[in-house]
Amino acid sequence: MESLMRDKFFGRKAAPAADGLRSIAPLDREMPAGDSGGMAIDVRGPFAEAIEQTSMVALQGVDRDGIICTWNDASAKLYGIARADAIGRHFCDLLTFRGTTAAFDAVLTTMWESGQPALPCDWQVSTVSGKLLWVYSTMFPVLEHGQTRQVFCMDIDITDRKQAEQALRLSAQVFENSHEGIIILDAQWRIVSVNAAFTAMTGFSEQQLTGAKESLLRSEEHDAAFYDAIHDEVSRNGHWQGELWGRRSNGEAFPAWASISAVPGGVRDIVNFIVIFCDISDRKAAEERVRHLSEHDILTGLPNRILLRDRLQQAIAAARRNRGKLAVLFLDLDRFKNVNDSLGHHIGDKLLQTVAERLKKCVRGNDTVSRQGGDEFVVMLTEIGGVEQVAHIAANILHSASMAYQIEGHALTITTSIGISMYPDDGQDMDALLRNADTAMYHAKESGRNSYQFFNPDMNVRMVARLTLERQLKTALEQEQFFLAYQPEIDIASGRIIGVEALLRWQHPDAGMLTPGHFLEAAEACGLILPIGDWVLQTACRQARSWHDQGTPMMVGVNLSAIQFRQKDLLQKIREVLRQTGLAPQYLELEITESVLVDSAGAALETMHALRAMGVVLAVDDFGTGYSSLNFLKHCPVDKLKIDQSFVRHLSGDANDAAIIRAILIMAKSLKLKVIAEGVETNDQLEFLRSQGCDEFQGNYCTQPVPASELPQFPRTN
Ligand SMILES: Nc1nc2c(ncn2[C@@H]2O[C@H](COP(=O)(O)O[C@H]3[C@@H](O)[C@H](n4cnc5c(=O)[nH]c(N)nc54)O[C@@H]3COP(=O)(O)O)[C@@H](O)[C@H]2O)c(=O)[nH]1
Numbered sequence: 001m002e003s004l005m006r007d008k009f010f011g012r013k014a015a016p017a018a019d020g021l022r023s024i025a026p027l028d029r030e031m032p033a034g035d036s037g038g039m040a041i042d043v044r045g046p047f048a049e050a051i052e053q054t055s056m057v058a059l060q061g062v063d064r065d066g067i068i069c070t071w072n073d074a075s076a077k078l079y080g081i082a083r084a085d086a087i088g089r090h091f092c093d094l095l096t097f098r099g100t101t102a103a104f105d106a107v108l109t110t111m112w113e114s115g116q117p118a119l120p121c122d123w124q125v126s127t128v129s130g131k132l133l134w135v136y137s138t139m140f141p142v143l144e145h146g147q148t149r150q151v152f153c154m155d156i157d158i159t160d161r162k163q164a165e166q167a168l169r170l171s172a173q174v175f176e177n178s179h180e181g182i183i184i185l186d187a188q189w190r191i192v193s194v195n196a197a198f199t200a201m202t203g204f205s206e207q208q209l210t211g212a213k214e215s216l217l218r219s220e221e222h223d224a225a226f227y228d229a230i231h232d233e234v235s236r237n238g239h240w241q242g243e244l245w246g247r248r249s250n251g252e253a254f255p256a257w258a259s260i261s262a263v264p265g266g267v268r269d270i271v272n273f274i275v276i277f278c279d280i281s282d283r284k285a286a287e288e289r290v291r292h293l294s295e296h297d298i299l300t301g302l303p304n305r306i307l308l309r310d311r312l313q314q315a316i317a318a319a320r321r322n323r324g325k326l327a328v329l330f331l332d333l334d335r336f337k338n339v340n341d342s343l344g345h346h347i348g349d350k351l352l353q354t355v356a357e358r359l360k361k362c363v364r365g366n367d368t369v370s371r372q373g374g375d376e377f378v379v380m381l382t383e384i385g386g387v388e389q390v391a392h393i394a395a396n397i398l399h400s401a402s403m404a405y406q407i408e409g410h411a412l413t414i415t416t417s418i419g420i421s422m423y424p425d426d427g428q429d430m431d432a433l434l435r436n437a438d439t440a441m442y443h444a445k446e447s448g449r450n451s452y453q454f455f456n457p458d459m460n461v462r463m464v465a466r467l468t469l470e471r472q473l474k475t476a477l478e479q480e481q482f483f484l485a486y487q488p489e490i491d492i493a494s495g496r497i498i499g500v501e502a503l504l505r506w507q508h509p510d511a512g513m514l515t516p517g518h519f520l521e522a523a524e525a526c527g528l529i530l531p532i533g534d535w536v537l538q539t540a541c542r543q544a545r546s547w548h549d550q551g552t553p554m555m556v557g558v559n560l561s562a563i564q565f566r567q568k569d570l571l572q573k574i575r576e577v578l579r580q581t582g583l584a585p586q587y588l589e590l591e592i593t594e595s596v597l598v599d600s601a602g603a604a605l606e607t608m609h610a611l612r613a614m615g616v617v618l619a620v621d622d623f624g625t626g627y628s629s630l631n632f633l634k635h636c637p638v639d640k641l642k643i644d645q646s647f648v649r650h651l652s653g654d655a656n657d658a659a660i661i662r663a664i665l666i667m668a669k670s671l672k673l674k675v676i677a678e679g680v681e682t683n684d685q686l687e688f689l690r691s692q693g694c695d696e697f698q699g700n701y702c703t704q705p706v707p708a709s710e711l712p713q714f715p716r717t718n
Pocket residue numbers: 487501502503504515516517520533536559560561591621622642645678679680681698699700701705
């Protein structure tokens with residue numbers, strides 16, 4: 001490329017100069033008439049030589065072949081090439097023009113041909129050593145006898161200027177194309193210039209802003225002191241950055257991140273301020289959404305546990321300062337699980353949403369209704385006058401929650417149990433108040449549900465005892481402290497044992513042998529009844545199978561409490577136990593109380609039919625104490641009624657009990673159900689039952705419940 005250029009513009013034959021290549025050729029300059037830019041220099045003369053060598057301007061001269069004839073000290077300095085290394089070399093060997101070679105060549109060609117000087121021009125030059133610089137170049141031909149003899153070039157280094165221009169261009173690009181709003185202000189905080197991003201961000205036009213005071217952009221979210229502090233900071237330290245509210249042209253405030261810098265002029269003088277503005281509305285909105293989600297319950301939109309704790313803490317601090325009172329109401333819906341189990345979670349969710357709406361209507365705007373999870377809600381009442389006021393609100397809540405619900409065609413009712421603790425009487429801190437309200441709620445449940453209970457310290461004592469019992473029950477299960485006692489069920493006519501009822505016993509390490517009355521309720525409350533019940537079922541069936549193997553087959557009765565009966569996998573469990581133990585299903589009798597059947601209505605019937613289909617025998621336990629209607633019994637696939645022992649116990653003294661037993665027996669006969677009387681302790685009781693046609697009896701008159709090995713050797717049926 002360079003050699004091509006060399007041939008084209010400096011002549012193909014590089015003939016040596018007459019006086020040798022390294023000497024400076026004698027030249028005369030002839031100015032064409034009317035030429036304004038040409039010059040005549042006698043390069044041989046001392047004047048020209050002096051100019052050439054002392055000039056601050058880099059001066060080079062080349063002949064027709066492009067060979068360098070002149071290279072002054074300034075050129076050597078500018079290009080970093082010594083005079084001795086330049087003279088006699090081809091110009092293109094030392095200097096090349098970046099991207100403008102063709103233009104440079106054209107200028108040279110014109111000059112050689114026209115003998116006219118070229119217009120001064122900026123060139124970017126790279127030297128043989130790799131140095132890159134910008135020069136402002138004036139090129140002119142030197143004539144001899146009317147012929148161009150040499151071309152001279154005067155170069156001034158403009159690299160710094162070019163770089164500054166470039167930087168300025170870049171800054172302008174950044175200013176205009178930045179996504180962040182940029183404002184340039186003068187020393188009096190008057191707007192000098194704004195970029196497009198800022199006008200787009202605020203809705204102000206450039207005309208509206210230019211010349212306006214910075215206060216035009218202030219939002220009412222901040223007072224004057226806020227802006228004064230920023231001005232002070234920028235004046236003192238040259239910089240401030242932080243979040244502030246800006247103002248759009250329509251008056252709307254928007255959150256922004258601002259970075260303000262002072263641009264110094266002379267000593268201590270600030271000439272301008274530059275403000276970079278970033279609209280953070282979207283980020284703030286996203287943060288707000290995340291914060292809201294983290295503090296609210298998704299299902300009901302109520303404050304969740306986290307937000308409640310936060311508000312409770314603040315309310316306690318305020319009550320402490322003002323010597324005020326506040327109340328914490330712990331709510332738990334009664335038997336909400338039944339709704340989920342029978343109608344599905346979808347309906348359960350809708351019910352919770354409606355309850356939440358009703359709760360909000362029962363309290364004032366500054367109170368908090370929160371959902372803790374599941375069917376638990378906590379209401380915080382602040383600025384309370386006294387317990388009467390709280391009791392009134394609690395009663396309202398009970399009433400409102402118990403009103404009928406219509407959800408997707410289902411008519412539902414639900415009640416609530418509420419425990420209440422008060423600051424400062426029932427706790428000084430949040431955890432104590434929540435704990436005590438929970439304890440009181442638990443007592444509300446125990447005392448029949450659909451009620452509220454204020455906390456009292458006795459509750460805590462009972463709660464501790466309950467928790468201790470629950471812990472011990474867990475240990476009992478792990479350490480096999482349970483065993484089964486069996487009580488025979490005797491056919492009255494033949495006197496034979498036709499089966500036994502398996503009754504749970506706990507060999508407590510300290511308290512000795514405990515009957516279910518001591519622990520059953522706690523086991524049900526904490527859910528341990530399920531693993532315990534599984535163990536009972538497994539153990540009783542294994543024992544019955546063992547009697548079968550010994551040639552004395554006997555029916556075994558196993559009690560199922562409500563929670564056990566409602567287990568989703570009950571059928572599967574029973575099928576599996578029968579399979580594992582090898583007990584035929586007709587030897588297993590499941591005892592279910594009337595209340596279980598009535599409470600779980602449709603679902604219970606389905607389960608009972610499935611159990612019957614499996615071949616298992618079903619008995620209604622404690623019959624007469626519940627509310628089962630005759631109609632209900634008619635549709636219930638049960639085999640046996642167990643007359644509750646309370647009727648048997650007072651047979652001799654209470655004519656009513658005798659009448660009840662008679663009625664049960666008549667009814668059972670017509671429904672073709674077997675009847676067994678429980679709690680028979682005397683011969684008189686037995687004789688009465690025999691006289692009334694009762695099928696079977698069970699009770700201490702025969703024997704108390706005993707371990708399998710101690711069962712009396714009565715004749716047994718097969
Ligand atoms: N879910 C489960 N419940 C169970 C289980 N084991 C027992 N239970 C239930 O606990 C209740 C109390 O049982 P328990 O203390 O064992 O009392 C039973 C008998 O000991 C008692 N009984 C029997 N005959 C007499 C008598 O002549 N006099 C008298 N005072 N008491 C007597 O009656 C209870 C039998 O109750 P029932 O089940 O109604 O037939 C009790 O409700 C059990 O159901 C278990 O494993 N799981």
